[in-house]
Amino acid sequence: MTNKGLKLDGGIFLTLIVAITVGQAMDNILTRQELSVVKKAIIGPIVFFISIGLYALMYNSATKFMVDMPMIDHPEPLSVLQIVFGVIFLIGFFIMKLGIYEGFPWLYVKLVNDSQPFKKTVLRYKKTLK
Amino acid sequence: MNQEGLLHKINQAAQVVGKTWPLYSFVTANPLSGYEQLSFLEAIREAGELLNANLLPEPFMFRQAWEAKKIDPEHIQSKLRKAGFYQSAQQSLLEMEAHAKAQSAMEQINEYHDLDRLTVKWLSLFLDEGMAPWPMPFKEMGFYTAWRKLIVFDNEIKKKNKRKIPKTPVEALTFVLEGFDENQQIEVLKRHLSSLPGWVGFIKFRMENNSIWNKEFPVSLLDYLAVRLWMAYSLDAPILPKLPPIDKTSNLITLKYLWLEAWESTWQDNFERRIKESLEKSINCQKVKPIAQLVFCLDTRSELLRRTLEQLGNYETFGSAGAFGLPMDYCHPENGLVNKSSPAMVPSKYMVHERPMANNEAKAKGYIKEGKQIGAYKYFLKRLKNILPSAFGFVEGAGLYYGGFMLMRLFKPNAAERLTIKHHKGCEHIYEPHISRIHKSDSRADIPLEEKAALVKGVFDSCGWRDFAPLIVFTGHASHSANNPFASSLDCGACAGNPGKRNARMLAKLANCSSVRQLLKEKYGIYIPNETIFIAAEHITSSDEVILFDQNIPESHQDLIQQLKRDLSELKKSMTKTRLNEPQNAVSLAKIKSNSWSESRPEWGLSGHAGYIIGPRALTSNGTFNDCFMSSYDWKIDKDGSILKAIMQGPLVVVQWISNHYYFSTVDNNILGGGSKITLNITGKHGAMQGNGSDLKMGLPLQSVMVTDKRFYHNPIRISILIQAPKHFVDSILVEDSKLSALINNGWILLHIMDPEKENKIEKYPNTSKIKFEEGA
Known part of the structure; x- marks a missing residue:
């Protein structure tokens, strides 16, 4: 639908993200208890096709919007660095998705510390009372 | 050890340290409740030092009050003289301002x-x-x-x-x-x-x-x-922290305290005059049997509603604590979650569940199903937003829709509210409440008839109510606001920061029960005519709307209901005009304030209160008392003072909590309030912090009590309470209740008695605390 083809270039990341997003959406529908099997069987494919359709629509809209820009049809070739990044990304996803992180407290603390906001907070100052 | x-x-x-209540059930409690055994002045000295907080109004607040003539020059002058200060009021104010200016430049590293x-x-x-x-x-x-x-x-x-x-x-x-x-x-x-x-x-x-x-x-x-x-x-930090240096020679606290007292005395003078004028006018008014009686929460926001409604038609109104005497928890039919629905300091005795009304089982199933679908939709969006890889695809893909909706919420909040996916109708038209004991093994078993009758009688007694109109409405209250972490602070304080309609519906059901009425008649001599019907309602304080839960009203009362609905519609128009000071489109403006996600002040809530009146409506019906909580009470039917005791040990303590919470949130909004909403961040779904990390905010945000950073809306003074009852009633209650007595004697609340046995003379209740002015005097 996007005419992107199956070439192995930088565009594979976009395909990967879309695939995971749609997969997540499907997974969340299929695991909901309040939906009957029949409903899941109907809603699942609908969401799948709408999601893919929306992706294609946005892709084609963005392509049309950027049609005059240079290098628009010259995708970046896939580099080793990009592949490593993609693999780390996928590993991170599965560590979270499967709850593997729970067995590694050092990882939790490391990520907590790395994601802490700026160290100076409003607690840094106090007034002097007289 | x-x-x-x-x-x-x-x-x-x-x-x-006091308790910090979670945002989802925000209770306005006294943050210095642990100090109530000390005098107010001793407490603010001690707590101020420990918390590094200013616990008396800032000089700019005194300046604003002075210029608005809220502080009588004679009062302040006389208090200064008595305490040994011989400068003029103006000079002492300038002295405090100079002190504050010097202090503001003295922030130090923690x-x-x-x-x-x-x-x-x-x-x-x-x-x-x-x-x-x-x-x-x-x-x-x-x-x-x-x-x-x-x-x-x-x-x-x-x-x-x-x-x-x-x-x-x-x-x-x-x-x-x-x-x-x-x-x-x-x-x-x-x-x-x-x-x-x-x-x-x-x-x-x-x-x-x-x-x-x-x-x-x-x-x-x-x-x-x-x-x-x-x-x-x-971290090698000293284990025993040093307290910040306090200038022991400064007389600033004493001066501020004297100014606070003068401010309070001035308000009390004005209050006494209003009460006397209203009472005088009431004596000359002829009482006509009302077509309907409405009971509202004692909340200050009910005053304008009661006054306007009484002007619109032949209605009688009462004020009662919003929990309507039901010490209950409430179990929501949709998710089974249990919320407290009675004053936070009263242990709950009952559990209220919802059961589908007769022939409404299918509707109830539909309601639950709709709730589950809404839940699934929200969960679905949250998961897609939060899971690492899908966030890229979903957020970018859905950005256009979210961007459009953001603009809609900003410019057309009412339309955006209608499009929001939620239940657009409550469960009240499908379910009816059912009361049971909270800790019984069979938690759904009915409570004894005697207990039901006693609960109903309790409300009639506390309101001093014996003649019943054909229609009686118990009205709970709640507030609607968007994007407001402190939303529950605007709901009913007597229901632990939850909507009061649940209690109102339960009480109406109990009072409609024929066996309860029979028992009330036989055992207590309370006769409720057969034609009298009880219903519940909800007052939405942010839009001044009153919604009646009138599903089961008989044909005989339809005309009356329609009349009431017309009057309530008029009331909404009139109230929004007055409250928002907006001559045109006030109803729409109130709705916008309530639905707009950029509105930091959907309503003023209880801000501006200063008094609490325990007495009959005649004391207030011919005046304006929108700065007062009002509990209906008739000393004449209270033979032994037990009804007053229940009011003083229940609603009065809640009002004290609310009042001191507002006071401390105003005088030091950073330490005991919430700080500005603009820079607040929600943490853990239960609380809010300032910026990238701070103490958990325990009080109301700046926008709830201040007009601007340097202009207050809420008068930071202690609450003055007026009780119309023989003084010996109050004496005997306080002799038995040392906690309540401490609150009064230590100056946490300022009690006045209007003794009907002494020609309604108003007297300040003896304050036995010995305030020590350690310096300056």
């Missing part, structure tokens, strides 16, 4: 900043209540153990100390406190508890209320102190 001794010391030290920051980091991780997609590991083992297992990986703590962290919090505290004598140990505990009073207050809430989160993931003050003090030891 043994565990028992340590816990005793912690409990003793913990009195310096030497415990790193310790505070790390403590906040670990507390916010542990106390999270479902906001974090990746919860803290080992939480089920309790705060200390979970922290101990994780801190070894924290590179912000010195490596050498990580291996020898004691296994239990008692061992850790004993180790750190070694070398300090008994008194010093209590001082250490006090100062570390009061260094983050908001967070500590929330731990107190979780412990004392035994919240479901605390059952699953226990935390205690012992854990907190062990964690904090061990980190202090590891």
Whole structure:
């Protein structure tokens, strides 16, 4: 639908993200208890096709919007660095998705510390009372 | 040190910190409740020093009040003279302003900043209540153990100390406190508890209320102190913090206190005049049997409603605590979640469940199903937004829609509200409430008839009510606002920050029950005519709308209901005009304020209150008392003072909590309030912090009590209470109740008695506290 083809270039990341997003959406529908099997069987494919359709629509809209820009049809070739990044990304996803992180407290603390906001907070100052 | 001794010391030290209620059930309580055994002045001196807070109004507040003629020059002059100050009122005000100016330039670095920051980091991780997609590991083992297992990986703590962290919090505290004598140990505990009073207050809430989160993931003050003090030891921070230097020769506190008293006296003068004028006019008014009687919460927001409604038609109104005398919890039919729905300090005795009304089973199923679908939709969006890889695809893909909706919420909030996916109708048209005892093994079993009748009688008694109109409406209240973390602070305080309609519906059902009426007649001589029907309603305080729950009204009362609905519609127009001071489109403006996500002040809530009247409507019906809480009470039917006792031990204590909460949120909004809403961030679904990390905010935000940073809306004065009853009633109640007596004698509330046996003369109730002016005088 996007005419992107199956070439192995930088565009594979976009395909990967879309695939995971749609997969997540499907997974969340299929695991909901309040939906009957029949409903899941109907809603699942609908969401799948709408999601893919929306992706294609946005892709084609963005392509049309950027049609005059240079290098628009010259995708970046896939580099080793990009592949490593993609693999780390996928590993991170599965560590979270499967709850593997729970067995590694050092990882939790490391990520907590790395994601802490700026160290100076409003607690840094106090007034002097007289 | 043994565990028992340590816990005793912690409990003793913990009195310096109040409770911080979660945002989802925000209760406006006195943050200095632990000091109520001290006089107000002693308490603010002691707590002010410990919390590093200004607990008396700032000079700019006195200046504003002085210029608005809210402080009588004679009052302040006389108080200054009596306390030994011989400068003029103007000079003393200038003196305070100069002092404040010098003080504002004296901010200093907090030497415990790193310790505070790390403590906040670990507390916010542990106390999270479902906001974090990746919860803290080992939480089920309790705060200390979970922290101990994780801190070894924290590179912000010195490596050498990580291996020898004691296994239990008692061992850790004993180790750190070694070398300090008994008194010093209590001082250490006090100062570390009061260094983050908001967070500590929330731990107190979780412990004392035994919240479901605390059952699953226990935390205690012992854990907190062990964690904090061990980190202090590891960071080489002094274990006994020094208090900020206080200039003992300064007379600023004394001056401020005198100004506060003068302000209060001026308000009381004006209040007394209004009461007398209203009472005089009432004596000349002829009483006509009303077509309907409406009971509202004693809340200040009910006053304008009652006054307007009485002007619109032949209605009689009453004021009662919004829980309507039902010490109950409420179980929501959709999700089974239980909320407290009675004053926070009253233990709940009953559980109210919803059951589908006859022939409504299918509708009930539909309602539950709709709720599940809404839940699934929200869960679906949240998951897609939060899961790492899908966030890229989903957020970018859905950005256009969200952007459009954001603009709509900004410019067309009412339309956006209609499009929001939620139940657009409550469950009241499908279900009816059912009351049972809270701790019975068969939790759905009915309560005895006697108990039901006593609950109904309690409300009639407290309102002084014996003649019944054909239609009686119990009206709870709630507020609607968008994007407002403090939304529950605008709901009913007597229902623990929840909507009051649940109690109103339950009471109406009990009062409609024929066997209850029969028993009331036989046992208590209370005769309710057969034609009298009770219904419930809800007053939406942000839009001035009153919604009637009139599904089961008989044909005979339809005309009356229609009449009431027409009057309520008129009332909405009139009230919004007055309240918002907006001659045109006031109804629409009120709705916009309520639905707009950029509105930081959807309504003023209880801001502006200063008094509480316990007496019949005749005291207030011919005046304007929108700055007063009002409880209906008729001393003539209270033979032994027991009804007054119930009001003084229930609603009066709640009003005291509310009033002191508003007072302290106004005088030091940063420490005891919430600070500005603009820079607040929600943490853990239960609380709010300023910016990138702070103490947990325990009070109302700046926008709830101030017009601007330097202009107050809420008068920061203590509440004045007027009771119309024989003085000996009050004497005997206070002799028996030392806690209540302490509140009055220590000046936390200012009580006045209007004694009907002494020609309604108003007298200040004796204040036996000896205020010591240590300096200046």
